[in-house]
Every structure is written in structure tokens, then in C-alpha cells.
Amino acid sequence: MFLALLTKDRTVFTELGTEAIEKGLADPQLSAFYESMMSSSGLVSEKLREHMPYLSLCSDKLEGNGPPPIFYVGRRSSQRHLFGEDWAMQQGQELRTPDPDLEEASAAAYRAALEERPYYGYARTSIHMEDKVVDIAFERLIIALRPSPKSDRRFCAYFGVIQDLQQL
């Protein structure tokens, strides 16, 4: 299904909807994360532990044109794989992806996850990093979660799966 969408000439950010996960069309690990979180009604529980290495977590703070700042990058997450160890543990300022265009294009999905329901979609784009440009295709699931039942805090959990990655 997704291979048909791999058109190199244009940037694509499209929502597929969580129905695609329920129909078995998504990555198996991503699907397992989705099912686990749905079974706990968006509340953090022990079930989250096994998925933590694959997640990036960000706040619920939507300001300007970008997604919320990131505070946690799982050891085996797609963002750590893509942007590197130094990026994941950088200090001094808010943690954001290094390409402003990517930030802007990805923001709507976070807004949807925070204001409506979990977002599942597909993207293909070029990402400009400090020393290189890569062409990438990926699935992404974003779910808003609460750390505890009484908490008035929410955060976004991002599960990305890189399908295709080529250095240009």
C-alpha cells in the first residue's frame, strides 16, 4: 500500500487515519503501541514501558507554526536514528527537529492528536540537516497521553517508522 505512495518528486504529509491500523495495514510494532494505548484509554500505565525505546515524547505546547518541543527521544526511536545521539541529548535550548520546513509541515498532526484523536499518517519529504540532505518516507502515529488519571498535564507520544531513507 505504502510503496504506491513513494513519489520522489513531491513532499507528502497525509493522514491515513487510525482505521488503517485497525485494518492491519500499519507497521506491527506501531500497531501494538496503538492497541496498547487504546486499551488504557490514553492513560500511562505499565504497558507503555515496552514501547518507550521506540518513542519520542513532546509537550502539549503548540505555539507558532511548529510542533511542541521534544523532551525524550527513545534509544531505538526513528528520530534518534535519523538525527543522531548528539541531537537527542543536546542541552541549552528546546529540542526540535533540525529542519524548520519539517517542523512546519508536521505541526498539524500534533494539533490533531491534542485536539481531536490519535493521528496516524504517512509522509515523504526531504530533510535538510547541518551536513546533509536526506529523502525520507515514514509512517507516524501521534497519541496524546496523560501521565496519571488525576494529572492535568498531557504530552504527545510519537511513534515513527522509517520506510525509506536515502542520502541525496
Next chain:
Amino acid sequence: MQTPPFIISEIHVPSQLKPRADNVVKLKAEIDKHNLTDMWDMILMLDYQVANVRELSSETREEFCCIISLLLKAFTK
């Protein structure tokens, strides 16, 4: 140059550990102040599988502090 007044401390803390310990205390105070204690507990329990930050090795504690610094920035700036 005059030497500053000498203060006797009963507890000896190796000087190389002081900044780290101070950092954890400061970060926890900031976390509590900004109502992010649930998030602190969640990361400790789920990622590091401990209930208290004192159970972490110094290296792991440093990594945890990096995450907490980013957490504060992500929610409060």
C-alpha cells in the same frame, strides 16, 4: 590574597559529586514548582525502572537530568 573563612562540614562529599547532586535537587524543585512531578515519576518508573532518582548510577543520573532539563524547557519556556 586573603583566604576566606574556613567552614567545617561534618559530612564529606567528594567535590566531583557536588554539582551533580545540586543539579538533581534544583531540577526536582523546578519540576515540582511547574506541576510536572507526574512526568518526572513516569520517566523514572517506565524508562529507568526505579522509584527514586538516588537509585540511579551517577552516569545514568546525568542522562536522566538531561531529559528533565528538556522536559522543563518543553513545558515552561
